[in-house]
Amino acid sequence: MNRFDPSIFDLNQDCKLDIKEIGNLKSRLITVENIFKDPERVKAFLDNIPLIDCIQPNPKGFYPGYQTYFSYELGELQNMLNYYVEETFETQVRGWNTAYQCVDGAKKVFDQSNFPHTDGGQIAGNVFLSDNVEQGSGTRFYRFKQTMEESPIANNCMYRKDLYGYKQPKFDIVDFNPVNSNEQWESYFLAEEKFNCLNMYEGALFHSAYIESGTYTTQLRKSLSFLSA
């Protein structure tokens, strides 16, 4: 019988923690390098999960490729995530929605995915697990130039969503070419992709799953991603 074993997510005791404050909002960004004790075992586990295409009538992810949610316990990893939620972000969460995310730079995408988004959960995080990290990839953070906001006001006033381009999402199917800086958005930080490295940040910040155009066309950018419930 192929039974799940949460020791897959055991942590490396020598991992390296860094906490930065980024942008004008001094938003906390946690980075933990070398997080999994056995990242190859994590990868082998994830590679056995069937992938779900992001392009669906009800879109699954803000990038081209695949996103598969699962409900396996995260073992030691979950304890670490909860610890940083309380100690660094000084808040509480009810749990985690966990997904295996694979970015395919050769696939088409909803045009809205080329622009920054925010996540519904308070705290978001990911561990990068690509076979070969390609240059310029990571989680990119932005400010909206017209108002200098690094996070939208948390309400449902549609005139504000209209400003950010969220009122009528762009559902044309186009190449993935995520914005770095343009007339509306400026990027102020890239949390670079490093193998076996966790990043945690507030989901309300404008951000994107960023790759340079022309990269990740012959392999997938793989990550384990978490969004607090």
Ligand SMILES: [Fe+2]
């Ligand atoms: Fe996100």
